[in-house]
Amino acid sequence: MRAAYLDKAESNVDGSDVAGSMGKQKALGVGSIADGPLDPMAHRNSVLYKLAHLFGQLPIRAIAVGAISVTIGLFLWHWATLYKFNYFVNFEHVPAPLLVGDAFSRHFFDPAFHTHVLVSLRRIFFAYSIAVVLGIVIGLIVGRSRTARSAILPYIEIIRPIPAVAWIPLAILMWPTEEASIIYITLLGALFPIILNTVHGVEQTPEVLVRAAQSLGANRAQVFWHVVLPAAMPSIAAGLAIGMGISWFSLLAGEIISGQFGIGYFTWHAYSMINYTDIVVGMLVIGALGSLSTYLVRLITRPMLRWNRKLR
Amino acid sequence: MNLGGVVSMEKKAGRRLGEKQSTSKGQISIDNVSISFGSGLTKKLAITETTLNITPGEFVCILGPSGCGKSTLLNAVAGYVSPSSGKILVDGKPVKGPSPERGMVFQQYSLFPWKTVHDNIAFGPRIAGYSSTECKSIANTLLSMIGLSNSAKCLPGELSGGMQQRVGIARALANYPSVLLMDEPFGALDAQTRLMMQESLLNIWSEFGTTVLFITHDVDEAIFLADRVLVMSASPGSIISDFRVGLERPRNPEISTSEEFIELKKQCLSQIRSESLKAFEGSGGH
Numbered sequence: 001m002r003a004a005y006l007d008k009a010e011s012n013v014d015g016s017d018v019a020g021s022m023g024k025q026k027a028l029g030v031g032s033i034a035d036g037p038l039d040p041m042a043h044r045n046s047v048l049y050k051l052a053h054l055f056g057q058l059p060i061r062a063i064a065v066g067a068i069s070v071t072i073g074l075f076l077w078h079w080a081t082l083y084k085f086n087y088f089v090n091f092e093h094v095p096a097p098l099l100v101g102d103a104f105s106r107h108f109f110d111p112a113f114h115t116h117v118l119v120s121l122r123r124i125f126f127a128y129s130i131a132v133v134l135g136i137v138i139g140l141i142v143g144r145s146r147t148a149r150s151a152i153l154p155y156i157e158i159i160r161p162i163p164a165v166a167w168i169p170l171a172i173l174m175w176p177t178e179e180a181s182i183i184y185i186t187l188l189g190a191l192f193p194i195i196l197n198t199v200h201g202v203e204q205t206p207e208v209l210v211r212a213a214q215s216l217g218a219n220r221a222q223v224f225w226h227v228v229l230p231a232a233m234p235s236i237a238a239g240l241a242i243g244m245g246i247s248w249f250s251l252l253a254g255e256i257i258s259g260q261f262g263i264g265y266f267t268w269h270a271y272s273m274i275n276y277t278d279i280v281v282g283m284l285v286i287g288a289l290g291s292l293s294t295y296l297v298r299l300i301t302r303p304m305l306r307w308n309r310k311l312r
Numbered sequence: 313m314n315l316g317g318v319v320s321m322e323k324k325a326g327r328r329l330g331e332k333q334s335t336s337k338g339q340i341s342i343d344n345v346s347i348s349f350g351s352g353l354t355k356k357l358a359i360t361e362t363t364l365n366i367t368p369g370e371f372v373c374i375l376g377p378s379g380c381g382k383s384t385l386l387n388a389v390a391g392y393v394s395p396s397s398g399k400i401l402v403d404g405k406p407v408k409g410p411s412p413e414r415g416m417v418f419q420q421y422s423l424f425p426w427k428t429v430h431d432n433i434a435f436g437p438r439i440a441g442y443s444s445t446e447c448k449s450i451a452n453t454l455l456s457m458i459g460l461s462n463s464a465k466c467l468p469g470e471l472s473g474g475m476q477q478r479v480g481i482a483r484a485l486a487n488y489p490s491v492l493l494m495d496e497p498f499g500a501l502d503a504q505t506r507l508m509m510q511e512s513l514l515n516i517w518s519e520f521g522t523t524v525l526f527i528t529h530d531v532d533e534a535i536f537l538a539d540r541v542l543v544m545s546a547s548p549g550s551i552i553s554d555f556r557v558g559l560e561r562p563r564n565p566e567i568s569t570s571e572e573f574i575e576l577k578k579q580c581l582s583q584i585r586s587e588s589l590k591a592f593e594g595s596g597g598h
């Protein structure tokens with residue numbers, strides 16, 4: 001690579017203007033990554049490599065296998081409901097996929113259904129945002145201070161295993177409005193995975209980096225901001241993604257309280273009206289929104305983790 | 313290039329780049345220091361009653377078998393561990409904790425992996441409150457000094473081990489410390505890279521003129537670099553001999569074949585061999 005770099009730099013001297021400037025650009029591109037013969041990653045900066053990499057990254061095979069698998073699953077579902085499969089698991093009253101699809105396409109253009117989805121999204125947004133801030137702050141403190149850990153850990157250990165549904169009566173009593181109780185229940189779901197992953201990440205901070213920052217003049221807060229937080233970031237990001245999934249899970253429980261709106265409410269309501277098709281529509285919409293928002297979280301945290309992938 | 317930031321920084325630090333420092337900063341005095349870890353039955357004495365004086369601008373190497381307490385002594389000067397008894401003064405002030413006045417270079421890679429090479433070097437000045445243009449010019453000056461201007465935007469993970477250690481040295485020097493503490497900084501490098509790093513360190517040192525306290529278990533490295541080589545006893549550690557290296561500077565690798573070098577090496581080796589033997593037998597002698 002070093003030789004190629006030198007060649008290009010030389011062709012820059014005696015080559016024609018256009019070729020010369022192109023050579024220069026390429027040489028600069030290589031030079032900015034490689035500093036000498038020791039760098040094995042230099043070729044990764046070439047345009048060709050990037051293109052090949054991008055194409056190779058498209059998970060065509062994975063997409064194909066996934067699509068086939070889903071088709072088979074739908075077919076099995078269809079088959080089981082068509083022949084009223086009843087052997088240990090009973091499909092007699094399970095709505096057929098076509099019925100569910102039909103109901104979904106009707107709801108898709110129904111403003112009332114849009115309201116349900118929007119109300120739920122808003123609850124997730126508020127609950128999750130609060131959980132992110134609280135979870136990371138508590139996690140950082142617990143991870144770095146022994147006293148805080150002894151004080152806070154008992155609460156975490158006892159409250160964490162309590163399922164969201166169990167909170168409903170108390171949440172109604174504790175909070176002034178229905179909305180607040182629902183957000184509270186949703187928030188709790190997201191909070192614990194974020195706290196625990198942050199603590200885990202903080203514990204993995206290499207002590208030598210903390211010492212290095214201290215010897216460069218960093219005070220406690222600066223060590224937190226410049227060392228502990230970025231070092232914990234890969235683990236925090238994992239916690240954020242898990243927390244998003246669980247907050248949807250808890251939202252469904254919380255919306256039992258709600259008298260009118262929310263996709264969780266929609267699903268519970270369908271249940272009490274014995275409208276099985278709508279139950280499945282509600283379930284699938286929750287599933288889709290849940291995985292979509294988790295993907296969004298991954299997308300947002302990815303740029304902060306670039307250094308971590310480059311280490312590998 | 314705009315060097316305004318560097319110049320103003322040097323004024324504050326009381327010295328000028330490219331000129332051997334003539335101020336009296338960088339004096340280390342270790343006075344009857346003992347350091348132990350743990351308490352009760354598990355109490356372990358790592359350093360015992362060590363006294364040592366280092367004059368400003370001196371390059372001192374500490375040699376000793378592994379486990380004898382070299383890192384512990386250095387960490388005490390850095391301010392990471394405090395002595396159980398005795399005093400450590402740097403420029404007359406007692407060491408209370410880590411400080412940018414005492415730059416540290418570690419054996420393991422200790423660059424911030426999420427910051428670029430440039431930002432790693434600019435970290436100290438930035439924490440000290442210099443403006444971003446000042447930080448930039450300090451970082452660029454150091455980058456060109458260590459020959460890595462082209463890698464300014466790289467992440468540490470993209471550099472070789474030797475390059476990373478050069479950045480580590482530059483990062484510590486960006487604060488213009490009066491003392492540079494180095495704990496086996498080239499220990500993990502291959503022999504060839506090591507030799508290059510030693511020469512390059514001497515070049516940088518000749519420009520900065522800071523006091524250097526350098527730990528190694530490599531006799532050749534110690535003699536090649538130092539004004540003074542201190543040999544430590546096996547655990548619990550203390551200084552058992554103090555060799556003055558009279559080899560003239562600037563030094564190049566050929567110096568290691570000179571008579572004076574070989575004579576010094578013999579003396580150091582015989583001291584170390586007897587200490588290593590003690591450590592070996594003390595640990596059960598397998």
Ligand SMILES: Nc1ncnc2c1ncn2[C@@H]1O[C@H](COP(=O)(O)OP(=O)(O)O)[C@@H](O)[C@H]1O
Nearest residue numbers: 349356358377378379380381382383384385547
């Ligand atoms: N934080 C610590 N806690 C307990 N013992 C320690 C600690 N640090 C060092 N020691 C002990 O002190 C002795 C000296 O260690 P160290 O200074 O790392 O030796 P060296 O750097 O010369 O190899 C060793 O026996 C080691 O086990």
Ligand SMILES: [Mg+2]
Nearest residue numbers: 382383384495
């Ligand atoms: Mg050591």
